[in-house]
Amino acid sequence: MSEQKIEFYDGPAGGWAALKSVARHLNEQGVAVKGAKTLLHANQADGFDCPGCAWPDRDHRSTFEFCENGAKAVAAEATARRATPEVIGARTLAEWAEASDHELEATGRLTEPMVYDPEADRYRRTTWDEAFALIARELQALADPNQAIFYTSGRTSNEAAFLYQLFVRQFGTNNFPDCSNMCHEPSGSGLRPTIGVGKGTVTLQDFEQADCVLVFGQNPGTNHPRMLGELRAARKRGARIVSFNPLRERGLERFADPQDKLEMLTFGSAAISSHYFQVKVGGDFALLKGMCKRVVELDDEARREGRAPVLDAAFIAEHTCGFDAFAAELREQAWEPLAEASGLSRAQIEQAADLYVASERVIACWGMGITQHRHSVKTIQMIVNLLLLRGNLGRPGAGACPVRGHSNVQGDRTMGIYEKPAPAFLDRLGEVFGFEPPREPGVDTIGAIQAMLDGRAKVFIAMGGNFAAATPDTAATWRALRRCELTVHITTKFNRSHVVHGRQALVLPVLGRTEIDVQAGAPQGVTVEDSMSMVHLSTGMNAPASEHLLSEPMVVARMAVATLGDGRTPWLQLAGDYAAIRDRIEAVLPDFAGFNDKVSRPGGFRLRNTASERAWATPSGKAEFSTHALPTDGATERAAERRRDVRVFTLTTLRSHDQYNTTIYGLDDRYRGVYGHRRVVFIHAADLADLGMKAGDWVDVTSLHAGTDGGELQERRAERFLLVEYDIPRGCLASYFPETNALVPLESFALGARTPTSKAIPVVLSPHGAA
Numbered sequence: 001m002s003e004q005k006i007e008f009y010d011g012p013a014g015g016w017a018a019l020k021s022v023a024r025h026l027n028e029q030g031v032a033v034k035g036a037k038t039l040l041h042a043n044q045a046d047g048f049d050c051p052g053c054a055w056p057d058r059d060h061r062s063t064f065e066f067c068e069n070g071a072k073a074v075a076a077e078a079t080a081r082r083a084t085p086e087v088i089g090a091r092t093l094a095e096w097a098e099a100s101d102h103e104l105e106a107t108g109r110l111t112e113p114m115v116y117d118p119e120a121d122r123y124r125r126t127t128w129d130e131a132f133a134l135i136a137r138e139l140q141a142l143a144d145p146n147q148a149i150f151y152t153s154g155r156t157s158n159e160a161a162f163l164y165q166l167f168v169r170q171f172g173t174n175n176f177p178d179c180s181n182m183c184h185e186p187s188g189s190g191l192r193p194t195i196g197v198g199k200g201t202v203t204l205q206d207f208e209q210a211d212c213v214l215v216f217g218q219n220p221g222t223n224h225p226r227m228l229g230e231l232r233a234a235r236k237r238g239a240r241i242v243s244f245n246p247l248r249e250r251g252l253e254r255f256a257d258p259q260d261k262l263e264m265l266t267f268g269s270a271a272i273s274s275h276y277f278q279v280k281v282g283g284d285f286a287l288l289k290g291m292c293k294r295v296v297e298l299d300d301e302a303r304r305e306g307r308a309p310v311l312d313a314a315f316i317a318e319h320t321c322g323f324d325a326f327a328a329e330l331r332e333q334a335w336e337p338l339a340e341a342s343g344l345s346r347a348q349i350e351q352a353a354d355l356y357v358a359s360e361r362v363i364a365c366w367g368m369g370i371t372q373h374r375h376s377v378k379t380i381q382m383i384v385n386l387l388l389l390r391g392n393l394g395r396p397g398a399g400a401c402p403v404r405g406h407s408n409v410q411g412d413r414t415m416g417i418y419e420k421p422a423p424a425f426l427d428r429l430g431e432v433f434g435f436e437p438p439r440e441p442g443v444d445t446i447g448a449i450q451a452m453l454d455g456r457a458k459v460f461i462a463m464g465g466n467f468a469a470a471t472p473d474t475a476a477t478w479r480a481l482r483r484c485e486l487t488v489h490i491t492t493k494f495n496r497s498h499v500v501h502g503r504q505a506l507v508l509p510v511l512g513r514t515e516i517d518v519q520a521g522a523p524q525g526v527t528v529e530d531s532m533s534m535v536h537l538s539t540g541m542n543a544p545a546s547e548h549l550l551s552e553p554m555v556v557a558r559m560a561v562a563t564l565g566d567g568r569t570p571w572l573q574l575a576g577d578y579a580a581i582r583d584r585i586e587a588v589l590p591d592f593a594g595f596n597d598k599v600s601r602p603g604g605f606r607l608r609n610t611a612s613e614r615a616w617a618t619p620s621g622k623a624e625f626s627t628h629a630l631p632t633d634g635a636t637e638r639a640a641e642r643r644r645d646v647r648v649f650t651l652t653t654l655r656s657h658d659q660y661n662t663t664i665y666g667l668d669d670r671y672r673g674v675y676g677h678r679r680v681v682f683i684h685a686a687d688l689a690d691l692g693m694k695a696g697d698w699v700d701v702t703s704l705h706a707g708t709d710g711g712e713l714q715e716r717r718a719e720r721f722l723l724v725e726y727d728i729p730r731g732c733l734a735s736y737f738p739e740t741n742a743l744v745p746l747e748s749f750a751l752g753a754r755t756p757t758s759k760a761i762p763v764v765l766s767p768h769g770a771a
């Protein structure tokens with residue numbers, strides 16, 4: 001455990017500090033030797049896909065791409081610690097409920113299937129046969145298949161995901177909430193209607209050619225460290241890197257690449273961002289609209305003065321529709337409200353737009369700072385508008401780059417893990433497997449919580465993830481899970497979701513991606529799709545953590561056989577040979593033609609992306625400009641109107657450097673200067689002074705939710721947070737998730753995507769313990 005302190009960090013991201021941190025984590029996990037060997041196989045042609053994030057690999061044959069947080073993810077899976085039934089059964093669940101997420105994670109890898117024993121209030125060892133029999137019994141007992149919910153987290157491989165959705169649809173429901181609902185859902189919802197694909201359009205080669213990269217609401221130093229290598233190379237070539245983030249993030253400022261021997265030996269580092277705009281939390285829509293307005297105005301001016309046009313008029317005419325209405329509305333839009341809502345001055349917005357206009361080839365990247373807002377879909381469409389204005393889509397060095405989180409979250413969606421599947425996909429699935437798939441849309445994450453809360457759903461099965469900790473409105477989610485007849489977790493590590501359980505509960509341990517997976521005597525590889533639509537093979541090389549582990553495809557196959565019988569689909573045969581699963585994937589999804597062959601080549605292949613070819617799969621056959629008025633329904637403003645007696649802030653929730661979503665590796669957040677703490681609130685010095693508080697004070701945080709319908713003001717509370725002075729705009733606060741999830745109202749989500757608004761929560765601070 002590290003010493004507790006708050007200390008400004010002025011070193012670069014990466015560098016020696018990153019190597020030191022990896023060494024410490026490897027030691028703590030007891031994998032110093034084995035772990036180091038494992039790391040050398042991450043993201044190589046014959047190795048496994050790094051479970052750390054969905055950023056693509058430069059070249060699957062290149063020497064090991066070092067990444068501190070990838071190394072931590074690998075070490076966490078390769079840990080020498082074992083959470084045996086004896087270790088877990090040594091405490092009652094009432095006792096485990098007192099343990100922190102960090103302690104649950106530290107128990108190590110699960111080794112055997114366990115079932116909840118209500119009399120003893122403990123988990124105890126069970127057999128796989130008994131576990132599958134229990135699942136089958138409970139599923140068969142349901143009056144309606146829609147009473148069961150099947151969650152997926154984004155580490156699940158294509159093969160496991162494909163079998164899983166097939167089983168669940170044969171069972172009869174589209175109830176597929178997934179982590180994407182809390183993550184990049186708005187990116188798909190925003191992109192599909194405007195450019196015809198719900199995915200990013202760029203590849204790594206585009207990063208080599210871009211002369212400007214815009215980074216909105218993303219912290220790559222922690223969450224996508226390998227992306228810093230691309231940004232650094234671009235910067236060294238002279239490209240502009242323009243960051244838009246309320247917080248000063250060290251990883252967006254300076255980076256020392258551990259791959260670069262000279263840089264390491266000389267303690268050198270490279271600047272990342274050439275420009276940094278500290279937009280206010282939730283201010284991106286206004287900022288982007290202002291940038292678009294400026295681009296249109298510059299073009300108007302250039303035309304008046306007979307200079308070269310600023311817009312790509314030929315592209316707009318040939319490839320887009322809706323431009324005239326869009327431009328007309330922008331010309332009418334006043335500057336003042338844009339400046340006010342973005343937290344930037346008009347001059348700053350104009351400067352950002354001028355940088356955009358001065359660049360020939362522009363990539364726009366974005367992360368959770370954009371997606372987890374009420375108006376995230378419109379904001380993403382405003383990013384598309386900005387790109388369309390100068391033809392920055394579907395040509396080299398330019399495009400849209402939503403940076404995905406989980407390493408196969410994009411692939412899971414491609415495989416059909418989706419509560420609103422396309423009819424054409426269901427038609428093909430039904431044809432290939434000879435059944436009639438359910439057509440009624442299923443529940444998403446918020447819908448699943450509501451269905452469990454009001455008793456419509458009774459069985460909850462999770463393929464990975466940590467539903468109890470990742471979801472909003474912790475109190476409501478826990479009530480929901482506890483109302484279930486049965487909760488089942490297919491998992492590698494013990495976590496909160498196993499402690500907050502249904503009347504009956506199973507914890508089923510599976511192989512991780514770094515482990516050798518032998519089926520029918522032959523080692524198997526799985527496939528994954530990264531953020532840039534590259535599909536490639538991943539083969540584990542460590543011995544399994546326990547002899548009792550099953551692979552994820554095998555768990556699905558055996559659930560299916562137990563529940564449905566094996567008449568229609570040769571479940572066990574498919575789970576015994578993943579190449580056979582890939583053949584079925586190819587039969588259902590035309591983009592996977594020649595799947596086994598293509599994926600056997602080093603580096604794999606890229607799925608077709610129509611937008612990157614300037615073929616627009618939209619109803620109009622063109623890329624669409626979207627005209628959106630500046631929203632006037634701010635949650636913070638609404639709450640402030642109802643509570644004029646207190647100062648209402650906007651809280652955004654983020655990841656620290658030592659966590660992987662709900663997995664807490666350690667208690668440090670090195671780049672933000674926080675050591676030994678997780679319960680912190682970052683706040684501007686002047687706001688501290690206004691409140692009559694000081695850094696180091698402990699506060700309670702209360703969120704205020706005023707619905708748009710004028711109903712009762714809801715309050716939710718999270719207690720005991722340390723105030724940390726930080727370079728963040730006034731009126732904005734930041735804190736870590738999942739500790740703050742209790743504050744996110746279930747009813748507050750992105751319009752058009754239903755992603756919880758965990759990046760903009762209206763809150764008030766009070767001294768800790770005060771009434």
Ligand SMILES: Nc1nc2c(c(=O)[nH]1)N[C@H]1C(S)=C(S)[C@@H](COP(=O)(O)OP(=O)(O)OC[C@H]3O[C@@H](n4cnc5c(=O)[nH]c(N)nc54)[C@H](O)[C@@H]3O)O[C@H]1N2
Nearest residue numbers: 069217218219223281282367368369405406652655660661
């Ligand atoms: N090591 C590690 N890697 C990870 C993960 C992890 O937990 N740990 N998680 C994985 C997953 S699932 C995902 S989705 C990604 C997440 O990667 P990110 O998208 O980087 O996620 P966050 O940490 O939530 O940080 C979002 C950034 O947005 C900024 N921000 C907050 N609010 C706003 C806003 O209103 N506007 C703007 N412009 N910026 C804002 C924050 O200051 C922060 O820098 O990372 C993946 N990779």
Ligand SMILES: Nc1nc2c(c(=O)[nH]1)N[C@H]1C(S)=C(S)[C@@H](COP(=O)(O)OP(=O)(O)OC[C@H]3O[C@@H](n4cnc5c(=O)[nH]c(N)nc54)[C@H](O)[C@@H]3O)O[C@H]1N2
Nearest residue numbers: 153179182183464465466470490491493495661662737758
């Ligand atoms: N307030 C707030 N809430 C958020 C966010 C936020 O920024 N703020 N971010 C949201 C985002 S972007 C996401 S993606 C979600 C994440 O939601 P989830 O994906 O549900 O959560 P994770 O923490 O990634 O899941 C970790 C667990 O997965 C299991 N696991 C790990 N590897 C494997 C494997 O190989 N196989 C199996 N079967 N299980 C495995 C382990 O038990 C581990 O404890 O959280 C969301 N919640």
Ligand SMILES: [Mo]
Nearest residue numbers: 183184405406
């Ligand atoms: Mo995510």
